[in-house]
Amino acid sequence: MRRGTSILFGVLFLTALGGCDGRHNWMAGAGEEAAAIGDLFLILMVGAAVIWSLVVGAAVYAHRRRAHPGLEREARLFVIWGGVVFPVLLIGALLVWGLFLLKGITADEGDLTVRVDGERWWWRVTYETPTGDVVTANEIRLPQGRTALFRLTADDVIHAFWVPALGGKMDMVPGRETTLALTPKKLGNWGGLCAEFCGGAHALMRFDAVVMAPDAFETWLAREAETAQVAADDPGFQVFLDEGCGACHTIRGTQAAGPVGPDLTHLAGREKLGAGLYEMTPEHMARWITDTHAMKPDIDMPPYPHLSGPRLDTLVDFLMRLE
Amino acid sequence: MPKVTRYDAPRVIDSGSIWILVAAPTIWAVHFLLSYWVAAVYCAKSGSGWLGGLTDPRWIIVGLGGLSIAAIVWLGMIAVRRYGGVFVVLEEITDSSEQGRERFIGHVALLLCALSAVAIVFTVIPGLVFDRC
Amino acid sequence: MTHEIDLSQLPPPEPYDKARDEAQRARLLQAWAAPKGWRRISAVNNSHVGKWYLLTSFAFFTFAGLLALLIRAQLAVPENDLVSQSLFNQLFTLHGTAMMFLFAVPIFEAVAILILPEILGARDLPFPRLSAFGYWCFLIGGVFVCGSIFFGVAPDGGWFMYTPLSSDPAYSGLGTDIWLLGLSFIEVSSIAAAVELIVGVLKSRPPGMRLNLMPLYCWYVLVVAGMILFAFPPLIAGDLLLEMERAFGWAFFDPDRGGDPILWQHLFWIFGHPEVYIIFLPSIALIATMLPTFAGRPMVGHSWIVLSAVGVAFLSFGLWVHHMFTTGLPEISLSFFSAASEAVAVPTGIQIFCFIATMLVSKVRPSVPMLYAGGAMAIFVFGGLTGVMVALVPFDWQAHDSYFVVAHLHYTLIGGMLFPLFAGVTYWYPFVTEKRMSDRVGKWAFWLLFGGFNLAFLPMHWTGVMGMPRRVWTYDLSDGWAVLNMVSTVGAFIFATGFAVFAVNVLWPRRNHPRVARNIWGAGTMEWSGEVPGNPWGVRSIPYVHTRYPLWEQPDLLDQMDRGEWLLPDAEEGKREMIVTDILDARPLFVQRVGGPTFLTIGAGVSLGAVFILATFHLWAITLAFGAAFVAFTLWWLWTGTAQVPEAPEKYVGRGLTLPTYAQGNRAVGWWAVFITMTGDMTAFTGLVFSYFFYWTALPSFLPGAAKLPGVLPLLIGTLLMLAAWGMTVAARGVLAQGRRGVSMALLLGAVPVGALGLGAWCWAALAAGLDPTVTSFDAMVWILILWTGLHLSLNWVMHLYVAARIGAGICQPAYRADVINLTLFGHFVAVTVAVTFVLLALFPMLMGV
Structure with a gap:
């Protein structure tokens, strides 16, 4: 052993x-x-x-x-000191420490x-x-x-x-x-x-x-508070609207104001896609849109497998510009 | 035809002694639940004024602890006096007699009193450390 | 004329007569023989039911273990796609569920049913048919829950089924219903076993085995069965609330309708934490029974171990919130539970120190069971120490729901439960089979198990420190968990190999091996007193026990027993009999006739199983039909098997003792069974009362305005009517004792409509106030309390009709009236339920000034 x-x-x-x-x-x-x-x-x-x-x-x-029946007294005292007194004191002390730590954090x-x-x-x-x-x-x-x-x-x-x-x-x-x-x-x-x-x-x-x-954080927060800069005739934004993405997602500063899914106003400014899962790259983005459930099973967002070619590229390009 | 021998009905509560075994831990349990309940109700209802007028919960919890330990000391005295409970460590109570059984139960009851008292002290500690919810 | 007798002064036995001995043995054999062939399934004797129970539990263990291997295989490498997300969620849910509900708790019942009667020198437990019924419930429920994974509909919400994930049908499907109803059904069998075991320990001890002489195993069984009685019912109450929300939309856990998801966590963990000790204590009890044998001396600190068992049992009910440290409860509330969680380490540790002290003063014979026990201790102590860590709130905020906790719980359960159990299997294998397991294979299995276990679970602590949460089906290489997980997986497979080796050692056919010697380990406890080869009746005669280790300290005891010199050496009437003794000093009270083989218990179990299974699929009509079948089977069973009028009021049992053959009131085991069952029932009711006050504490607007309260007047009238019905039941008991059978029957039959009217008045009060259980939690709470009372009253009515019929048939008579006494006892509990419900529905809202 x-x-x-x-x-x-x-x-x-x-x-x-x-x-x-x-x-x-x-x-x-x-x-x-x-x-x-x-x-x-x-x-x-x-x-x-x-x-x-x-x-x-x-x-x-x-x-x-070897057996030492003569040690019976010592064995029983061992139970008292080792099994009772020592644990009570130690555990009591630990409890007090834990409580003060809890209070502190x-x-x-x-x-x-x-x-x-x-x-x-x-x-x-x-x-x-x-x-x-x-x-x-x-x-x-x-x-x-x-x-x-x-x-x-x-x-x-x-x-x-x-x-x-x-x-x-x-x-x-x-x-x-x-x-x-x-x-x-x-x-x-x-x-x-x-x-x-x-x-x-x-x-x-x-x-x-x-x-x-702290400085960088303040800068970031101020930028995050701004609305997205989207031209009304941005072709990618048109695809976004045509596919109905705006029903679920919000891009502040545009007519897309869906409350269901994550806010996309500064989507491309995030490091990851899909709730902390994939690097924010155009390739991942394209796959996320067309084959969503392979990247994250069971989620509410439906996949858009019919999107492909230039239309998909335009949409991905638009999303990757939401910084 | 051999001699017919019948026996008394079992005695459990009155002249028996089972109750003293569970009494001390039960006091711990009651004290524990009361402390929890006082804290929970105090924290939930203090805003609405239901218990808000009452004093700091910490002193309620300490008071409850003191009462419970007093009750346990009293139980311990019963265990010693009525049942001949002893704090023996160095012997086993194996006499095959009613007296042996009573002493055994008194002894275990005494140990349980000690354990329950320690557990109650443990329960009082958070009441002392925290003065808020 | 009654008087005390000194059991040590019994008259001497009659001289040995070989012809008489053989005739007695033949009669005993006829009474106790098990049915042959396929009819063997109708056996009810503890040695049969216990064996089935044990094998079935191990089958579920193997199944749940295979699920664990799949889990480990999936997690072996990052981004694995061996199993799908959905299957993985089912795998870990079913693994936890099956291990806890279908293995860890039932195995306690299995082992206890198998060895407890023999440790008590009894021929069986007082309610063998109840054990058999419990077994069939367990088997059917277990197969139902486990089988669901083959249809892809296994429960997938985690084994503690947190609401709203489990309560909202939008988030969880059929699996949750299977979990809820399947497990409620299995809980029935656990409570049945608890009743059986408590009455067994209290009332079936051999004459003279006073409480201070009772073996430690019996103390543990008593304590654990008592814990089951107080721990399982709150979960049954929780299951009821959850299933009502799932099936009928009642508002208990939905915050939008005044419900609260945290309530489920309370009800679950009030069950769930004591359960951990319900699992752990019986296995420690096995070590406490084996260790003296191998040490060759009595346990040091016997009474301290009793203290420890009772203390742990109580304290374990003050720990439940430590599973809820991260739910945002007030810090002071968390701290109470932190304190209790730390305190419980003290009595837990005392047992271990008593074991070590016993080893210190003796020379322990090395043996395979002791090897497993040693491994158990090494693992369990480690798990206990991490338990002290996670009991600290700040530490738990990191460790909770991480792999650290997964490691911790496996250390406590496998060290505290599985290894002692393997030790026990090795130790009692000769007791059951009269053969011996291979020591060499046993050691191989041990080292594979021990090494594999530590390899799998020791690194898992660190996986938790590295931030891996439990219940994730995949992870990324960049998370840094890959190496640790691979090591754990390798360990898990080694562990599984160890179990396979162990299982082969157990199941290996040993037909040609020689039988073992009697009392092969040289133990001091009574279960080794059976002759080899064994007989279906267990002990030849039931001895007077006046020491803790009778086989060591009462010389010549075995020979005296074998010669039939002690009590009940015969079965003159061809009935299965045992001696019932008193709780404190085990004085013989009466001779109890116990049931023999029957198919009725199987019928009752199958119909009740069908009720739960069909309810899962909302097939209400057939459910009702099977419910009726269940009632019919049960009544038939009771009618033919319980409280039978004996052919003579007394019977000679040997050594100058003549004992009554019938008992009623608090002497009778049936009375105790009702009392204990109803204590459990009251605990479930207390769970509902707790829920009521929980809502009141947690939700400012739980109590509605006066207009939405049920009317006090109809509630009061209803209450008085129901209490009047109870009074009629009590009166019926009194007049039957005076011999007025007709009046008694009339009172019993009359109590039914009176009670029904009362219940009707309650329903009317709720309806008139427009209470709709699907709208708010208050409405749902009112209706669930009425429903609960109604269920009890309905059961009460069936029993009234049953007892009235028994009086009519002349089975329940003035002199033999156990039926009506037990019915009244049930009535007392129902009356308390009615009174408390009245307080909650009418008085408390008034008191709060609504």
Whole structure:
């Protein structure tokens, strides 16, 4: 048993070494909340390893040694001290620590407020600014060092909002509003996920959480607030309207004002397509329009397989200009 | 024909002793649910003034904890006095007699009192840490 | 004249007489022999039903394990398309569902039914036919739920079926109905088993086995069966609400109509967390039973283990919200549950320390069962430690719904349940088959299982840290999860190989192997007292037990039992009999006749199964027909099998003891069965009451204006009528005792229309207020409470007619009136239901000033 265990520890150690990058890593320390929880985890992990070794070691020792019935008194006291007193004190201390940590990482208000609404299977994102709401989707940009308060809702089923590298997760429950505070520390494009199973394409409900320098963030937000610059006779926009895309999607500043699907006003400015799934390239865009369900099964958006050739190119070209 | 022997009906509640086994954990359960309920109702209804006039929930929870532990101490005394419960660690109670059975139950009841008291203290801790919902 | 007797002062046995012994054995054999050929399925004896139960549970385990292998195969590499998204969602839902509901809980019942009577030195449990009925329910329900995947309609909402994903037919299809109705049906069998096991432990102990001498296994069974009784009913209440919303559009979980999806999570996890301990404790009980055998000495800290079992049982009911730490509940509420989740580690740990202490003071014989037990401990302690971690709210915010939790739960369940179970299978295999499993193959299986398990699940913690959420069917190479997943998949297949080796070792035909020696491991507990080769009756005579380890501490006991020197050595009347003893000191009370082979239980199980299956497809007319068939089978079963008037009021059982052959009131096992069942029923009702107050707490406008409330006057009249009907039932019991059979029958028959009028008044009150259950949660709540009361009253009426008929037929008599006493007991519980419902419908809204 001993040899097997050491091999297993080795495996854990190697994977631990190999696993410190990764855009979804809790231990990346990219947010203050994640870092606080990460510190807790490190201590818990070391403590658990020590206790496990002691308990299993005691069992192995007890199994291997010769019988000493004279030790009955010691064995019984071992139950009291090892099995009762020590755990009560240790666990009590842990509980108090956990409670204070919880108190520390929750907040009622932040430097900015972002409303996120979980949909099957994408994210409707609304920044609350003094000049009004700024609506976008599937990508959340955050200023470094500022606490963002997320107000989370859902329309259809329960989802959960999670950016592991920045902090803990929070459910999005229909009929309720939950909140989560995140304070990013490290610049970068961190992964966001839906953590609560929401049926169908749950696995493909992702987003990018991009942490930016505060100045760059302000610039981006101001640009995001603008309407799209679309010429009335833009041929791509005509295809967009003819195919009925505007019934579901909004492009602010045009007559396309569908409330169902993601807002496309600055679609091409996002890094990913399909709720955090595919690089934003014309090729992916063309495939997304014509063969939607192969890229993301079960979603509400219907595929447009009849679109091809120049008509498709025009539409893709138009969409890729929505920056 | 052999001698006919009949027995008394089982005694469970009155002269029996099952109840003392579950009494202490039940107090924990009641205290736990009350604490949860106080916090939930306080948090949900404090805005509407239903309980808003009442004091800080933390002191309600601490008060409940104190009462519950007092009740458990009382139970522990019953376990000791009526059943001869002892805090033995170093012996097993294996006498085949009514007295042996009573002592065993008193003993386990005493242990459960201790465990329940610890669990109640654990439940009080969040009440002390949090002063808001 | 009653008086106490000292069991240790019984008169000596009659001298041994070989001819008498053989004649007694022949009569016992005739009474206890199982039917032959295909009729064997009508057997009800615990040794048969237990074996079927065990094999069926393992079959479902194998099935669910194969699903897991498919899951692992799909996740082995990124962007895999081995299975589709839709199939994957069905795979993990069915894997969790089958493992939890069709393996982990039933295997406890299976093992307990198989070994508990023998540990108690009893010939069977008090309600063998109930066990058989439970088994058939389990088999039918399990096949129905599992079979659905072959038609592509398996449940696909995750094994905890969160609403609204599961409640809105727009998001989930037939699979959810299959899950709901199939599992409700299986829960029936779990509760049946719980009733059987509680009464078994409390009332079927051998004479003299006082509570302080009761084996640890029995304590665990008692505690776990009690937990089932309080944990399963809230889920049944939840299932009822969810199915009413799905099938008829009642507004329970839809926030647009005043419902709340979080309510389901409460009802589910009030069941779901205790369930984890319902799974874990019985397996620890197996270790607690085996360890003294191999240590060759009694357990150190016997009473501390009892403390630990009872303590865990209670505390486990204060943990449920730790599955809901991320639902946005107030932090102070979360913290209470965090505190309880930490506290439960203390009693859990005490058991482990008692085991270690026992090993410290003895020389443990190395053996294959102990190897598995050791592996179990190494794995479980690790799972327990990660459990302490996830019980901290901030840590759980990261770990929740990630692969860290998947790893944690498999460590606790496989370490806490599966490995001890494998140890138990190896240990009790000779008890069941009289053959021995191969040690060499057993060790191979162990190392494959242990290595494969850790290879699969240890890296999975890190997969969680790397941010992989559970229940995703695919992932991208750039997520960085590929290597870890591949390792886990390899481990899973090694683990599966280990199980295959283990299964071969179990199923290998050993017809030509020699029989094992009696008590092959040198154990101290009674289940090893059976002769080899065994007999269908179990023990030859039921001994007086005055020690914790009778086979060690009561010399010559086996020979005395074999010679028929103890109690009930004969079956003069050709009936299956056992001795019922009292709860505290196990004094013999009376001789209980138990049922023999029958097809009635199969008929009842099949019809009830048909009811649930057909309801899934909304085929209401045939459903109703099968419902009637179920009632008919059950009444037939009860009429011919329970509370029979004995041919003589007393019977000589040996050693100078003569015991009654009939019991009623709280001496009788039937009374206890009703009491325990109704305690569970009350718990389900409490689930509904909880829902009512949950809505009231969570929704500011739950109580409507006065105009929308049901009228107090008709509610009051209805309540009084129903309580009057209850009073008539109580009176019927009284007058029957005085010998006035006609009046008693009249009162019973009269109670039916009176109660019906009362129920009618309630319905009228709700209708007059225009309450429509599809409109708001309040309306739906009112109607579900009325429906619940109505269901109980209907059942009550059937029983009234049944008892009246029994009085008419002369089976229920003034001297033998268990039927009417049990009916009254049921009536008391219904009366409480009526009174509480009245408070909720009329008084509480008034009190709140509406």
